[in-house]
Amino acid sequence: MIKENLNSIQQDIPNHVTLVAVSKTKPIADIQEAYDAGQRVFGENKVQEMVTKYDALPKDIEWHMIGHLQRNKVKYMAHFVDLIHGVDSLKTLQEINKQAKKHNRVINCLLQARIAEEETKFGLSFDDIQEIVNDESFIELTNIKVVGLMGMATFTDNQAQIKKEFTSLESFFDTIKVEVKNNFELKILSMGMSGDYQLAIDCGSTMVRIGSSIFGARNYFV
Numbered sequence: 252m253i254k255e256n257l258n259s260i261q262q263d264i265p266n267h268v269t270l271v272a273v274s275k276t277k278p279i280a281d282i283q284e285a286y287d288a289g290q291r292v293f294g295e296n297k298v299q300e301m302v303t304k305y306d307a308l309p310k311d312i313e314w315h316m317i318g319h320l321q322r323n324k325v326k327y328m329a330h331f332v333d334l335i336h337g338v339d340s341l342k343t344l345q346e347i348n349k350q351a352k353k354h355n356r357v358i359n360c361l362l363q364a365r366i367a368e369e370e371t372k373f374g375l376s377f378d379d380i381q382e383i384v385n386d387e388s389f390i391e392l393t394n395i396k397v398v399g400l401m402g403m404a405t406f407t408d409n410q411a412q413i414k415k416e417f418t419s420l421e422s423f424f425d426t427i428k429v430e431v432k433n434n435f436e437l438k439i440l441s442m443g444m445s446g447d448y449q450l451a452i453d454c455g456s457t458m459v460r461i462g463s464s465i466f467g468a469r470n471y472f473v
């Protein structure tokens with residue numbers, strides 16, 4: 252099933268859109284099956300789980316951290332993580348920079364924008380993002396590179412609401428991406444999950460994070 256699901260999603264999304272297969276809570280065997288079907292980019296939301304899977308699986312996999320990040324966990328993934336989607340403070344960027352430096356790497360990051368109406372979603376306001384980029388200490392972070400923005404729409408069936416939120420992020424993305432610096436060059440707009448990825452792509456997404464439509468529903472009790 253995983254192979255068929257992947258194929259049908261790949262046919263659904265245009266070439267310029269990257270598919271991140273969200274494998275959180277799923278066993279290594281499922282990831283291996285997706286890998287054997289050609290998938291190379293996987294997303295996890297817990298650092299320890301991602302490290303365990305990284306250790307067990309082929310090394311040409313690109314690992315994305317998509318969850319809310321605790322600063323004290325950055326060190327465990329700094330040697331291999333390819334893209335961190337959920338960065339929502341300058342302090343976190345500083346910690347990523349510090350850990351990346353130890354491994355002589357530059358770690359790519361996305362700043363997470365808060366676009367949903369729900370109180371529970373993490374993320375930065377557009378003003379917060381502008382402030383981080385303008386902060387004089389930002390440019391000193393030479394071991395990180397902010398390569399895009401990430402956002403999650405409100406969990407709702409209201410398509411107009413979701414569209415409004417995606418569109419607002421897309422237009423902010425277009426505005427701020429003219430500000431290119433050594434460590435700031437926006438190319439990636441990460442929005443869209445199983446339930447809303449088509450709409451997200453229509454609204455300008457270049458990276459979709461899809462879990463349950465590939466691997467099936469998650470069972471958190473396993």
Ligand SMILES: *Cc1c(COP(=O)(O)O)cnc(C)c1O
Pocket residue numbers: 273275296317318403443444445446460461462463464
């Ligand atoms: C779990 C998760 C996804 C994937 O969700 P699905 O609805 O299963 O596709 C995408 N993005 C983030 C940040 C997630 O935590």
